Amino acid sequence: MNPSIYPSGDVFDVIGIGIGPFNLGMAALLESVPEIHSLFLEKESDFQWHPNMMIEGTTLQVPFLADLVSMADVKNEYSFLNYLQEHNRLYQFYFLEKFHIPRKEYNHYCQWVSERLSSCRFGRDVRGIIPIEVEGRTLYQVTAKNVETDEVEQYITKHVVMGIGTVPFVPEPFREYLGSTVCHTSDYLGKKQEWGRDQSVVVIGSGQSAAEVFLDVAKTQKEGKGNLQWYTRSKGFFPMEYSKLGLEYFSPDYTDFFYPLPQSKKDKLIQDQDLLYKGISAETIAQIYDHLYEQSIGNVSPNILLQAMTEMTSIYKTDTGWRLDGFHRLKEEKVAADTDIVVLGTxxxxxxxxxxxKLEEWIPKDEHKRYFIKKDYSLENQIHAEGKIFVQNGELHTHGVGAPDLGLGAYRNAVIINQMAGREVYPVHSKNVFQTFGVNDADKHSYVTS
Structure with a gap:
């Protein structure tokens, strides 16, 4: 079938590719910006946020104010508080007295927003972007396949916003074995339905997802016969940094400090800041400890092992399941584990x-195959188009640890929307935290030595 322009002859100001929380937030904020004609495309049939990690009892790791719009426009009709009001849940939430909402409710909130936005089109799998000349203007042509009808559709736009985020990482030794009994945490609940209570499970990793899977398996297995092992190459099962001053690193102020640093210093800083965004919430650690304590009452030894400083490097199939081999990173001794199930929190x-x-020749990358992303979140390129290609949640290496944080999503959208509109639609403030990350201008003086 020949491609069709939809709508015929229409030129959008911006097309967003991927409808996750960040692009959904942009779509919501653009509803009150009439001069920007927008369209957002997503290959899935509806909004689903990490559906296979929607474990019972799990919550967001950020306060509810980190919704789609509030940190840019607290009066916006697509705020989480308005969602509660529309669903007659304000009093229940008021009495709940919690800042961190259930992950399940955040997903339902996002679905509610996506269903109300006419700019969001699901079931559209974007296949390509190319520059195109339209009446003397260099714009972008976006080609997508309608998943339901297989029809190819083409759209013309001035700007593009990529909201495609990140993809699960599986270490090379495990990739060929992925399936029903070896999976990444992103597939956990879907695979779990095929497992039994008596099967042994190994969890690898030390982040929040690994911890949530470990706890869920431990609860499921408490009356079963399978054993549970948890390995991480990290130095321990440590909590994520969550002090009030630590949280200030997820602010526009820290982004302003971080961005102009040399890339070598940025890379070193990010390595040293693992626990700002890769650790386990203190609440989850407490729940795990409480479960282990209860299971050990009466000097019972639960069939559970937690072992840090241990890296699993290979896997192979046995007659009864899987064999994992690795080593203790400090003692430099070999470690082996036999199991039925392997879950990778990697x-x-x-x-x-x-x-x-088709744009690769115009888009430079660094030696690590990372994009160069400008301070304004646009992709550095040599296309010379009228508009820009913006990046959502792909700028950790250039903008710092706040890139994937939901709390900075509305701020980043405000910065991008203000550029597209050519005016300050949403105020962007320069002072948001108490601490200073660089050198305070008032403290800059020259020193004279004798």
């Missing part, structure tokens, strides 16, 4: 989307 990596393949 994190995520930035996505390099296939739909940019």
């Amino acid at each position: 994190g995520y990596r930035p996505a390099l989307p296939d739909f940019l393949s």
Whole structure:
């Protein structure tokens, strides 16, 4: 079938690719910006936020104010508080007295917003972007396939916003074995339905997802016969940094400090800040400890092992399940584990989307194959188009640890929207925290030595 322009002859001001929380937030904020004609495309049939990690009892790791819009426009009709009001849940939430809302409710809130926005089109799999000349203007042509009808659709836009985020990372030794009994945490609940209570499970990783899976398996297995083992190459099962001053690193102020640093210093800083965004919440650690304590009453030894400083490096199939081999990183001794199930909490990596393949020659990358992203969140390129290609949650290496944080999503959207509109639609403040990350201008003086 020949591609069709939809709508015929229409030129959008911006097309967003991928509808996760960040692009959904942009779509919501653009509803009150009439001069910007927008469209957002998503290959899935509806909004789903990490559906296979929607474990009972899990919560967001950020306060509810880190919704789609509030940190840019607290009066916006698509705020979480308005969602509660529309669902007659304000009093229940008031009495709940919690800042961190259930993950399940955050997902339902986002679904509610997506269903109300006419700019959001689901079931559209974006296949490519190319520059195109339209009446003397260099714009972008976005090609997508309608998943339901297989029809190819083409759209013309001035700006593009990539909201594709990150993809699950699986270490090379495990990739060929992925399936029903070896999976990444991003597939956990879908695979769990195929497992039994008596099967042994190994969890690898030390982040929040690994911890949540470990706790869920431990609860499921408490009356079963399977054993549970948890390994991480990290130095321990440590909590995520969550002090009030520590949280200030997830602010526009820290981004302003971080961005102009040399890339070598940025990379070193990010490595040293793992516990700002890769640790386990103190609440989850407490729940795990409480479960282990209860299971050990009466000097019972639960069939559970937690072992840090241990890296699993290989896996192979046995007659009864899987064999994992590795080593203790400090003692330098071999470690082995036999199991039925392996769950990999090995994190995520930035996505390099296939739909940019035809633009590769115009988009430079650094030695680590990372994009160069400007302070305004636009992708550095040599296309010389009228508009820009903006990046959502792909700028950790350039903008710092706040890139994937939901609390900075509305701020980043405000910065991007103000550029597209050519005016200050949403105020962007320069002073948001109490501490100073660089050198305070008032403290800068020259020193004279004798």
